[in-house]
Amino acid sequence: MDRMKIIKRRLSMSLRSARPVDDSLSELAEQMALDEASTARDNGERCEQSYRCPLTVASSIVHENVKMGSDGESDQASGTSSDEVQSPVRVRMRNNHHRRISNEDINKRLSLPADIRLPEGYLEKFAMNSPPFDKPMSRRLRRASLSEIGFGKxxxxxxxxxxxxxxxxxxxxxxxxxxxxxxxxxxxxxxxxxxxxxxxxxxxxxxxxxxxxxxxxxxxxxxxxxxxxxYLEKDLKQYMDDCGSIMSVHNVKIFLFQLLRGLAYCHRRKVLHRDLKPQNLLINEKGELKLADFGLARAKSVPTKTYSNEVVTLWYRPPDVLLGSTEYSTPIDMWGVGCIFYEMITGRPLFPGSTVEDELHLIFRILGTPTEETWPGITTSEEFKTYNFPRYHAEPLVNHAPRIDSDGHDLLSKLLQFEAKKRILAEDALRHAYFKCLGEQVQTLADTASIFSVKGIQLQKDPGKRSSVYPESCKFSFKYCSTETLMWP
The missing domain is CATH 3.30.200.20 (Phosphorylase Kinase; domain 1)
Incomplete structure (x- = not known):
């Protein structure tokens, strides 16, 4: 008890931070237990050090990063400096904060790619400046850290x-x-x-x-x-061209599933693409399909021209948008999925119109001219009445896409619905019977996991494939090249 009184008295005389004395005492008690064991081995001069070391440790912990007290005197405890004695407690506390930080820790905290090359000495600097990993990192510190690595330059x-x-x-x-x-x-x-x-x-x-x-x-x-x-090697349009427009039905299924996965992820976050087409779907050498060129412009309408002054293709636009609807939601993308699905399986575009009127004529020739029964409210649309479309009768989709099985036809018909709210959602489409042969594991993949991480999932050789390699001389026509920037909802 006498020892504790002495310790507490000296702490109260030198303490200059807001940290309670009792908090430091818990650390002192731990150190004193270590000293007690040492005293049992050596009852001589070690006894004196059992008093001095804890006090030095306590002052080092309490006054770390504090230079001077309020009275102008140094906050370092008298007798022994912190540089002279490296207490096991202080070393342990300091190392718990710094020694475990690795490149992997930094990559995870800053969301960096695993293969990034950090600047020389950055690991140590980050360890000294970053808050403990169990505490949040401020946005300002994160931006500064990324800039120091080289991002944003x-x-x-x-x-x-x-x-x-x-x-x-x-x-x-x-x-x-x-x-x-x-x-x-x-x-x-x-x-x-x-x-x-x-x-x-x-x-x-x-x-x-x-x-x-x-x-x-x-x-x-x-x-x-x-x-x-x-950077990805090519887009879906180029892939289909390399196949002579004859893709393996199995590969069509894998590409379509990946397209729906990406869309479902976006739609859950209220993000629309608004201009789906084969040129906006990029493919790497592994066969991974990725959505590119998301909506970025400030305008509220679907674009009619790209940044390179190209006229945006109408082939993948839903009829409600073609007729002037501005009520954009996730169904706007699902019509485009249906058109791309058809094009992959048949090798030709479904509705290759040259004007809005021509595009609508092509749609109605195959799906039938809409009526109040098939599209409630359409007969009162001024845009619809302006065109005065003839009465087309719907044709069975199987007549136009004989390579698709019955499940595929069912999915295609649910994608190509006139009324936007009747189109199948991306999440529901992923669970459609058409994808049953891919197995259950593809339904539970993590967002960042590739479909090819599932055992047994791989592409087959396409019947019309002209080459198994990507030609280096290929001029990429995907969205990086057309320089189009699309719409944001």
Whole structure:
């Protein structure tokens, strides 16, 4: 008891922080227990140190990062400096905060790619400045940490080939100095009003899914906004061309499932794509399909022109949008899924119209001219009445896509519904009987897990495949090259 009184008295004389004395006493008690064991071995001079060491330890812990007390005197306890004695308690406390931090810890905390190259000495600096891993990291500190690594800086990326150029943007093939991986650099000039704002682009960066193209970095300067995407070899249109427009039915099923996975993830987060088409679906050498070029523009309507002044294709637009509807929701994407499904299985577009009127004629020739029974309210639509469509009768889809089985026809018909609210949801489509042969495991994949991580899932050789490799001379026509920026809901 006398020892504890002495300790408490000396602590109260030197304490300058708001930390309670009792908190420090619990640490002293632990150290004193260690000293008691040492005293049993040596009852000589060790006895004196059993008094001195705990006091030094306590003052080192309490006054860490505090230089001077309020009275102008040093907060270091008299007698022994903290540099002279490295207490096991203090060493243990300090090491618990720093020694366990590894590259993997930093990658996880900052959401970095696993193969990133951190600057020399960054690991130690991060360990000293970062709060403990059980506490949240401030947004300001996170931004500063990412900037110090090299994110948000143009000099981090090396430009290689120009892939495309339009009125508003230029796209380059590039290489990241951080990972040595290829990237696509989309430079959007900011002098035009319709370019995306950084806040909207940041939303895209939060989409983390195996079937969505990754936005690695955003670089904002006074005149240019550069989006750094992962680089993929080709798009679905090129893939179909390489197959001579004859794809394996099995591969169609795998690609369609991946498309629906990516869409379901987006729709759960209230994000729409709004311009689905084969050119916006990228494919890597593994066969992983990824959605690209999400809606980024500020305008409220579906775009009619791209950033390169190309007329946006009407082939994958639902009839309600073609007739002027602005009530955009997830069904706008599901019609496009149906059109792409048909095109993969048949090798030709379903509704290749050249104008809005021509597009609607093609739709109604196959699906039938809508009536109040098939599309409630359509007969009162001024746009619909303006065209004065003839009365087409619906044709069985099986006549146009004989390679699809009965389950496939059922899914296709549920995607190609006139009335938006009747179209099947992406989540429900994933559980359709058409995908039953893929097994149950594909239904429980983590968002970032590839479908090819499931044992037994792999692509087959396409009947019309001309080459098993991707030609290096191929000029990529996917969205990095067309430089189109789409709509955000």
């Amino acid at each position: 143009l000099e981090t990326y090396i430009k290689l080939d120009k892939l495309g150029e339009g009125t508003y943007a230029t796209v380059f093939k590039g290489r990241s100095k951080l990972t040595d991986n290829l990237v696509a650099l989309k430079e959007i000039r900011l002098e035009h009003e319709e370019v995306p704002c950084s806040a909207v682009v940041s939303l895209l960066k939060d989409l983390k899914h195996a079937n969505i193209v990754t936005l690695h970095d955003i670089i904002h300067t006074d005149k240019c906004l550069t989006l750094v995407f992962e």
